Amino acid sequence: MVCPGKAECGGILSDPYKVIKIDVNANETCTWYIDKDVDQNIRLVFSYFQLNPSSACDRENIVIYDGPSTNSSFLGLVCNNHDSVPVFESSSNALTFRLSTDSTVFQRNVFAFYYFISPESASIKNCGGRLHSPNGSFTSPNYPGSHPPFAYCVWHIQTEANTRINLTFSEIFLEMDDKCRYDFIAVYDGSTTNSGLIKQVCGLIKPTFESSSNFMTVVLSTDYANSYRGFSAHYTSLRIPTPQPNIFLTCSSDMMTVILSKSYLDSLGFNENDLTLNDPNCKPNASNPVTFSFPFNSCGTIKESQNHSISYTNTITAFPTGDVITYQKSVEIVVKCIMENNSTVEVAYITEKDVAENTSSLGRYNLSMSFYESDSFSSPILDSPYYVDLNQTLYAQVSLHSSDDDLLVFVDTCTASPNSDFGSPNYDLVRSGCAKDNTYKAYPVLEHYGRFSFRSFKFLRSHPSVYIHCEILICDSKDHNSRCTKNCMSRHKREIFSYKWKGDAMVGPLKLKRDHSSMDRSGSSAQVYPEKSQDGQTKSLSILTSLVLVTNAVLLAGLAVKHFISRQQGYRYQKLQSY
Structure with missing residues (x-):
């Protein structure tokens, strides 16, 4: 090990090899030029660096130029x-x-070394290679003899699909250093050195590592001094019980979430830092697994309306690095959420010139319906059941929960029923936008909200509850000829105009306050009264007998009247006159 002195802030370096120790503070810009009159290339290794951890890459960095x-x-x-x-x-x-x-007060430390290389010096025997067997062994050059100086060896390990790699070093004997700045082994969790560093090791140890996929990369780097035995390693493949999908896409009412498996990215030689959306400022929300989650109206998402569908599309792009050649494919992952009919169809496909993958799933827009106290629709009714008076004006609102501001909600059909399963009997408030109840009133179409009112009623034959079920149409507000811009239309005419999505909403039950108060008086809990005298009990019994006779007479008369009305009208519901 050669103990380097502190490098000045920049300078010209012409030595055939050199160790550079850099200590800098805030607001510094230092440039080093490496140049020598030889027909050789330069290898520059940053074996250790500590920059300000709170600084972004565009404000604090080391930029390398090929010239x-x-x-x-x-x-x-x-x-x-x-x-x-x-x-x-x-x-x-x-x-x-x-x-x-940048301007942050922080002591930065960078350790680097460089050396000139020629094709002859770069071709070290048994230095790196590709290993494809399920199990195998490899060693540093000259092992168990001393490893050569200026070695940079890369081993790419690939086992069968749906396996992981277990790597065991039976010996590592490299130069001792607490930060492994001189001679080191770097193990990467993937197919390239851009796949994510598992660990950088040196000294005298026997570690074991395991990959998250069937790819692993091992690098040996040495400087010009203090050569030791190097290393000996053995790897085996471990079967993964259940393979995970490469891409998992979900579309909610207002956003999409894309999860990319780390093993899939590793197989392509990329990591989360290589990925961008249409808007490059949108970064992954998580790195393992790599997760993008963003609203429909952000990150450059493209919205399209075609026939009976609304789609939201974005593209995850990964480009290989390098200016001249590359062994990586450019990857575009197109993610699309399609809102159509009664479901959300989610589609993802990938284009890689000769590779294409597809996945799809189903979802729904998120709709809710509530009653409100007035036509200002500011105070929702939170009680359930909602107790009302007969002929009371009720205000209902259907809400669409979506980040897309360019959507309209249209209440197409609403049906009332005394049962939550909406079997017989039932009664239409509105159908195809046409009012069927003479008290029904539709309010103007508003983004994300469909509003209407009607007067309360009850079903005959002692049905105490009323449920409301509505079919909702959702349209693009930029389509001025959509179904949501029309009002009452017959079925034949309605088919001419398109809507983009159809959903259901239900609210209930409604109950009469009269039934509510009666039930309170006749509850199952018994009330205890003080004991009466014998004369009082006899007198009360006579009064009770008279009341029972009168009540029976009234009930018989009521049944006769009800039978006569039902035979004359045949209605299953009852409307009252306005007060």
């Missing part, structure tokens, strides 16, 4: 969200990197 100046082509970026040991290789004998810090 002798900051005007050279962009090679890469190092910042807080860099989940790997950053390694860069130039395409010529010159390389530039610039460190910029």
Whole structure:
């Protein structure tokens, strides 16, 4: 190990190899130029860095350029969200990197080393490779002898689908350092060094690691001093009991949620930092698994209306890094929520030139219906059952819970029934937008709300409750010829105009206050009175007998009248005259 001194803020470096220790504070911009008159490339390794943890990448970073100046082509970026040991290789004998810090008071520490490489020096025997067997072993070059200096070896391990990889090091013997800045092994949970770092290790240890998918990447990096035995490792594949879907999509009434399995992203060589939506400012809400959750009216979501459907579409995009060549595919994951008829159809498909995947599921818009105290629709009735007077004006509102402001709610049909299952008998308040009850009143169509009123009634034949069931149409407010902009229409005419979604809402029961008070007086709880004298009891019994006879006479008369009315009219419900 060579103990480096503190590097100045920037400078020109022409040594064939060098360790650079950088300590900087706030508001500094330092640029280093590596250049030497040789026909070789440069490998630059940032084996340890600690930047301000609260700083965003656009305010504090290390930018690497593939050439002798900051005007050279962009090679890469190092910042807080860099989940790997950053390694860069130039395409010529010159390389530039610039460190910029923001105004936060914090001591930054960066440790890096570089060296020049040629095709001859880069081709070390038994240095890296691809391992495809279910089980296998591999070692550092020259093991159990000393590993070579300036080694950078990458092993890509891939086992069968629906398996994980268990990696065991029977020996690691590298240079001792508490931060593993000189010689180290880096283990990644995926198919590339961009898949997410599991751990960076060194010294004299025997660790074990396990991947989350059937891909794992192992890197050995050494500097120019203090070579030891290196390592010996063995891996096995572990069967995953139940494979998880690559993409899981759900669409609620106002937002969509997309979950991408980490193993799927690993197989493509991407992680959550590589993914963007239509609006690149929208980032994943979680990283394991990678989750996007966003309202329909955000993140660049595109809304389309076609025939009988409204769709919301967004695209998750991942692009490979590099300026010249890449071994990765560009991935576009198109997620779409389609609101149609009685359900929400959710569709996702992927385009990768020769790869396409599809998934779908079902959902619904979120509708609710409530009664209100007045036509201001500001104070909902929270009581259930809702006790009302006969012929009382009732105010009802259907609410659509959605983040899309360009939707209209239209109350198409409402039916009343004494039963919650809406069997016979039933009675129409409105059908196809046409009032069937002479007290029904529809209020003007309003975004997300459908409002109406009617006067309360009761069903005959001693049905104490009334339930209201409504069929609701939802339309795009930008479609000026939609069904929601029309009022009463016959079925034949109604088919000419499109609506975008149809849903149901129910509210009830309604009960009469008279039935409520009567039930309170005749409850099952017994009341205890003081004892009376014998004469008092005899007198009360005579009065009670007279009352029973009078009551029976009244009931017989009422039954006769009711029988006569039902034979003459045949109605199953009763309307009262206005007071």
